[in-house]
Every structure is written in structure tokens, then in C-alpha cells.
Amino acid sequence: MKRKKIRPSHLFLALVLALMYLPILLLVIYSFNESKISSVWGGFSLKWYQQLLADEKMFEALANSILLGISSSVCAAIIGTLGAFGMSKVQSRANTAVEYLATLPIMIPEIILAMVFLAFFSLLGLPFGMTTLILGHTAFCIPYIFMLVKARLVGMDPSLTEAAKDLGASEVRVFFDITLPLITPAIASGMVLSFAMSFDDVLISLFVTGVNVNTLPILVYTQIKTGVTPEINALCTLMLAATLLLVLVSAWLGREKQHSIETKGE
Amino acid sequence: MSEPILQLKQVQKTFADTNVLNGIDLSIAQGEFITLLGASGCGKTTTLRIIAGLEQPDSGRVLLGGNDVTDLPPEKRNVNTVFQNYALFPHMTVSENIAYGLKLKKKSKAEIRQTVQEMLSLVQLEGYQDRRPSELSGGQKQRLAIARALAVKPQILLLDEPLGALDLQLRRQMQFELKRLQKQLGITFIYITHDQEEALNMSDRIAVMRQGRFEQIGTPNEVYDSPKTDYVARFVGEANILRGTVCKVGDPLLLQTDAGICAVACSGCGLKQGDTACIAVRSEQVQFSPYREGEQGLRATITEKNFAGGMLRILLTFADGQTVVASRHGIDLPAQVGEEMLVHWQPEHAILVQQSEEADR
Numbered sequence: 001m002k003r004k005k006i007r008p009s010h011l012f013l014a015l016v017l018a019l020m021y022l023p024i025l026l027l028v029i030y031s032f033n034e035s036k037i038s039s040v041w042g043g044f045s046l047k048w049y050q051q052l053l054a055d056e057k058m059f060e061a062l063a064n065s066i067l068l069g070i071s072s073s074v075c076a077a078i079i080g081t082l083g084a085f086g087m088s089k090v091q092s093r094a095n096t097a098v099e100y101l102a103t104l105p106i107m108i109p110e111i112i113l114a115m116v117f118l119a120f121f122s123l124l125g126l127p128f129g130m131t132t133l134i135l136g137h138t139a140f141c142i143p144y145i146f147m148l149v150k151a152r153l154v155g156m157d158p159s160l161t162e163a164a165k166d167l168g169a170s171e172v173r174v175f176f177d178i179t180l181p182l183i184t185p186a187i188a189s190g191m192v193l194s195f196a197m198s199f200d201d202v203l204i205s206l207f208v209t210g211v212n213v214n215t216l217p218i219l220v221y222t223q224i225k226t227g228v229t230p231e232i233n234a235l236c237t238l239m240l241a242a243t244l245l246l247v248l249v250s251a252w253l254g255r256e257k258q259h260s261i262e263t264k265g266e
Numbered sequence: 267m268s269e270p271i272l273q274l275k276q277v278q279k280t281f282a283d284t285n286v287l288n289g290i291d292l293s294i295a296q297g298e299f300i301t302l303l304g305a306s307g308c309g310k311t312t313t314l315r316i317i318a319g320l321e322q323p324d325s326g327r328v329l330l331g332g333n334d335v336t337d338l339p340p341e342k343r344n345v346n347t348v349f350q351n352y353a354l355f356p357h358m359t360v361s362e363n364i365a366y367g368l369k370l371k372k373k374s375k376a377e378i379r380q381t382v383q384e385m386l387s388l389v390q391l392e393g394y395q396d397r398r399p400s401e402l403s404g405g406q407k408q409r410l411a412i413a414r415a416l417a418v419k420p421q422i423l424l425l426d427e428p429l430g431a432l433d434l435q436l437r438r439q440m441q442f443e444l445k446r447l448q449k450q451l452g453i454t455f456i457y458i459t460h461d462q463e464e465a466l467n468m469s470d471r472i473a474v475m476r477q478g479r480f481e482q483i484g485t486p487n488e489v490y491d492s493p494k495t496d497y498v499a500r501f502v503g504e505a506n507i508l509r510g511t512v513c514k515v516g517d518p519l520l521l522q523t524d525a526g527i528c529a530v531a532c533s534g535c536g537l538k539q540g541d542t543a544c545i546a547v548r549s550e551q552v553q554f555s556p557y558r559e560g561e562q563g564l565r566a567t568i569t570e571k572n573f574a575g576g577m578l579r580i581l582l583t584f585a586d587g588q589t590v591v592a593s594r595h596g597i598d599l600p601a602q603v604g605e606e607m608l609v610h611w612q613p614e615h616a617i618l619v620q621q622s623e624e625a626d627r
Contacts, residue, residue, distance in 0.1 A: 162320050163353035165340045167367035167418060177366070181357045 031233035048234040061219040072137035073194035080145030114207035128210035141194035152186035189253040277326035288478040304475035346415035354399035361395040367418035385413040497622035499546035506590040518613035525584035526564040529613040551615035552592035563608030
């Protein structure tokens with residue numbers, strides 16, 4: 001009886017999951033395809049991976065992407081954390097407005113952000129390249145850090161900082177001894193998220209990058225202009241694996257965060 | 267007497283147009299255990315936060331050992347607080363929590379280690395030093411919070427309803443422990459509670475607060491036996507309040523209330539014929555006997571009997587609707603609900619009290 005009732009919803013769930021993951025699965029399968037034509041199965045092979053590993057341009061782009069991801073998530077972490085902490089110290093009606101302004105970049109269509117960065121950096125006369133990439137990526141990563149850290153600060157018991165002051169800690173000591181350790185899980189999980197966003201970004205990167213500075217997504221994009229090669233499939237499979245790993249790390253950090261909130265609430 | 271360790275002078279505080287403290291004065295002696303007792307919202311926590319420096323008074327001064335500390339931040343005052351929710355640092359172990367204040371004071375490693383050991387044994391938390399606060403029980407967290415505050419050797423320890431989150435049995439046990447600690451260390455304790463039993467059990471003096479003022483400051487005996495106002499009489503130990511007019515002066519004088527005439531001890535109370543007066547009678551002092559025509563007493567009907575907190579409580583209602591509560595040991599008595607009774611008391615058990623004025627808030 002019970003199974004019959006649930007079955008249609010099971011089917012629906014299966015359909016949705018299939019639509020979401022089948023294309024990804026196909027991409028992974030075809031990356032091991034011997035044949036040069038994507039739609040024809042020519043037997044299992046690792047030759048595209050071998051070709052990929054021999055590709056210097058690919059490694060250069062990978063290095064760029066990692067450098068960009070780390071730099072922008074570190075910059076965003078510093079700015080976002082300071083912003084969230086500063087706002088938690090000031091009781092003002094403007095707080096809500098500032099909060100919306102700070103998180104707006106998430107809602108604004110990316111193409112507009114990309115245009116804005118392009119126009120702004122040209123206006124400043126900045127040479128396009130890694131610097132502009134880092135600036136652009138930092139800007140769109142700040143909201144993620146800001147929101148996560150702010151949520152964490154709001155959930156923090158204000159008597160903890162009062163207790164530290166009561167025991168003789170100056171404002172600076174309170175920040176480094178009490179506040180920072182307690183918001184670290186939020187910062188870390190925000191940084192992982194920022195890295196993933198940066199690593200994955202095509203649009204903004206395309207607009208603000210300079211000649212000969214490729215990130216991995218830009219490389220993929222420029223290569224498929226000449227047709228989808230199995231080598232790209234292999235590269236995407238590797239990127240997929242890396243992203244999955246990041247998601248797992250972020251989830252693990254999030255679990256830690258929840259744990260310590262629970263213990264505080266007891 | 268030596269100089270008081272803490273003095274509050276005309277301390278006043280307003281939050282959003284509400285007078286939380288209406289210019290309070292308080293003087294506390296070294297080594298005293300004083301309790302600020304009052305219902306929630308009476309200003310007792312604000313008083314404590316002003317002493318700790320976590321809140322600034324609008325006007326008035328705070329003197330610590332004779333020095334004006336009104337403008338000093340909390341970290342510069344030698345006063346420590348045990349917070350209501352303990353506020354233990356969740357990312358530090360038990361010993362790190364205790365050591366934190368000592369580290370800030372730049373004590374040597376050896377000294378820190380020694381003090382932490384002393385504190386652990388003082389609050390009986392030996393063996394728990396490497397645990398996190400989340401791994402402690404409520405009572406243990408409580409003791410850790412006290413140890414952390416005492417480790418830095420404050421002149422005064424402030425305790426903000428520290429036993430509020432514990433169950434009754436643990437609370438009683440902790441009352442004894444706190445009192446023992448205070449005696450042993452000789453540190454001044456300022457203790458906040460809304461629980462009159464806690465206040466009566468532990469304090470050297472009780473300051474009953476109401477609407478940002480002190481209604482009465484005195485020893486537990488004074489506050490219990492000679493309450494100054496009807497509010498104190500009702501808040502500290504249950505008391506029945508009756509109002510009336512003096513109809514015959516003398517000792518005892520006779521008071522005409524709506525329920526009838528009753529005798530009140532008056533040695534030099536200065537009341538004159540026709541004055542209005544307010545008396546408080548403790549429920550355990552209220553006597554009653556079956557009604558008989560012509561005998562002395564106030565006529566009332568038993569309207570309720572219930573057994574609570576080890577005492578039988580009998581509610582007696584007068585003809586005008588006023589009620590008095592009498593309490594007895596034991597679980598029942600022969601008199602039944604609905605029976606007519608005569609209520610009386612010894613004249614000396616009727617305590618003349620002032621009527622609490624309504625403070626303008």
C-alpha cells in the first residue's frame with residue numbers, strides 16, 4: 001500500500017536527478033573514449049588524459065586559476081570579515097542598508113558586473129592581467145564571506161566578549177582571543193566557497209583578463225570554439241573532481257561550525 | 267569601621283526614556299555577602315553591570331576602595347563577574363578558561379599553573395582540566411565560571427543569578443558551596459537573585475529592589491522580621507497585607523479594617539487616632555479557630571486548601587472579598603473548605619509597614 005503511494009514521487013525524483021546528472025555522467029564517460037568523435041564510442045582509453053598532462057598551456061592556466069582563487073579568497077576574507085565585524089560593533093539604522101549594498105553583487109547579473117569591472121579598470125588605466133582578475137574576483141567573493149561571518153557573529157553570545165573584557169582583555173585582545181577563533185569556521189567555509197566561485201568563473205574573467213593570461217575556464221571556453229575535443233572532456237572531468245572535493249571540504253567545515261554553535265547554546 | 271569597599275552614590279540610569287535606576291546609594295563593606303533581591307526588571311542587573319563597568323551610569327559615581335572608577339572600562343576594574351549564562355569560552359579547555367585572566371595579567375607560567383590548580387581544587391573540578399565547557403554538566407559549568415572569575419583575585423565578585431539555570435536540588439547544594447567559598451576566601455560577593463529563599467539563606471545583608479530603588483537594605487532577619495514596606499513584606503517570605511484606620515490608640519492599638527477590628531503592637535509607633543496604617547502578617551502567624559459568636563477576631567470563610575512546598579496553605583476570605591493566607595505544617599487539618607472561621611494573631615505579629623509608593627517611571 002505504502003509503496004504504491006510513494007512510487008510516482010520516486011519516479012519524479014529519479015527523473016530530476018537523471019536530468020541533472022546524466023549529462024555530467026556522459027561527459028565523464030566520453031573523457032575515456034578512444035574515438036576522436038565525441039558521439040561515437042571507440043573503446044576505453046586514457047590517451048586524452050595523457051595528452052592533457054602533456055599540455056603546457058593547460059598547466060599554466062591551472063596555475064593561474066589556483067593563484068587567482070587563493071588570492072581573491074584571501075583578500076575577500078580579510079575585507080568581508082572586517083566589514084561584518086565592524087557592522088556588529090555599530091548599532092545603526094544604516095546597518096540594514098549597508099548590508100543590502102554589501103550583498104547586492106550576488107543578485108546583480110554577472111554580465112553587468114563584468115561590464116562594470118571592464119569600464120572601471122579601463123577608466124583607472126590599470127593594465128589588464130592577473131591584477132585586474134584578482135580585483136574583480138575579490139569584489140564578487142566579498143559578499144559570501146560577509147554573509148557567513150555576519151551570521152556567525154549574530155549568533156555569538158555577547159556575554160562572551162563581555163566576560164573577556166571583565167577578565168581584563170582590551171578590545172584588540174578580545175578580537176584575537178575570543179571573536180576570531182569563534183568565527184574562524186565561518187571564514188574558512190566562506191573562503192572555500194569563494195575559491196570555488198573564482199575557480200569556476202568565466203564571464204568576469206573573460207572581460208577583465210589581459211592578453212595571454214588564461215584561467216582554466218577561459219582555456220576551456222576558447223578551445224571549444226574549435227569544437228568539443230575529448231581532451232576538454234578529460235579536463236572538465238578533472239575540474240569536476242576538484243570541485244566535488246571542495247564541496248566536501250566546505251560541508252565538513254560547515255559541520256564543525258554547527259557543532260560549536262550547538263555547544264554554545266547549551 | 268574601615269572604608270567601604272564599594273560605594274554607589276546617586277547612580278542613575280535611563281534606557282529609552284525608562285528610569286531603570288532612580289539615583290541609588292549603596293555602601294558595601296569588605297568581606298560582605300550582599301544580595302540584590304527583586305523581581306525581574308527592577309534594575310538589579312543594571313546595577314551589577316554598572317559596578318562591573320559594562321554599563322555607564324547617566325549620573326552618579328561608583329567608588330571602588332575609595333577610588334572613583336566610574337569612567338574606567340571593565341578591564342581596568344578589579345571586579346569580576348559570574349555571568350548568568352556562565353559565558354564560558356567554548357574554544358578553550360577548562361584550564362585555559364581559568365588561565366585566561368591570568369595570562370592577560372602577564373603572570374608567569376609557573377604562577378598560572380599553580381593558580382589554575384588551586385582554583386580547580388577550590389571548585390572541585392580536578393581531573394576535568396582538559397575538557398571543553400560543552401563537556402561539562404550545568405553545575406560544573408557554574409563552578410568553572412566562578413573559578414575563572416576568582417582566579418584573577420578580584421576585590422569584589424559579582425554574581426548575576428548564577429544558580430538560575432540549575433535544578434532545585436543542585437541550587438540548594440550550590441548555595442552552601444558559594445557561602446563556604448565566600449567565607450573561605452573573604453572576598454566581597456554581590457549576588458543577584460529574584461529568589462527570596464536564596465537571598466535569606468546566603469546573605470549578610472539583603473537589598474530589596476523595586477522600580478530602580480532600594481526598598482530596604484538590611485540583614486535577612488531585619489528584612490524578614492521587620493519589613494519596612496508592604497512590598498518587602500510580600501516579596502520576602504509571604505505576608506498578608508491589611509489596611510485600615512486607627513480607631514483606638516495605645517499598645518496594642520486597634521485598627522479598623524474592612525474585614526473588622528484587629529490589634530496591632532505599637533510601642534512608640536506614633537500613630538494617632540484616625541491615621542491610616544498598613545500591617546503585614548506572616549502566613550505562619552495567622553491563627554484561626556471555628557467561628558463562635560462574641561469571640562475576638564476577624565470573620566472569614568475557608569475558600570481553598572492546598573499543599574505546596576511542604577506546607578499546607580489555607581486561603582481565608584473575608585466578607586469584603588479580601589483574603590489572607592495561613593500556612594501550617596502537616597498535610598491536612600480538620601477544618602474544611604466552606605467553614606466559617608475566626609482569624610486572629612498576636613498583636614506583635616502584626617508588623618506596621620509603609621505603603622510602597624509608585625515610583626514614576
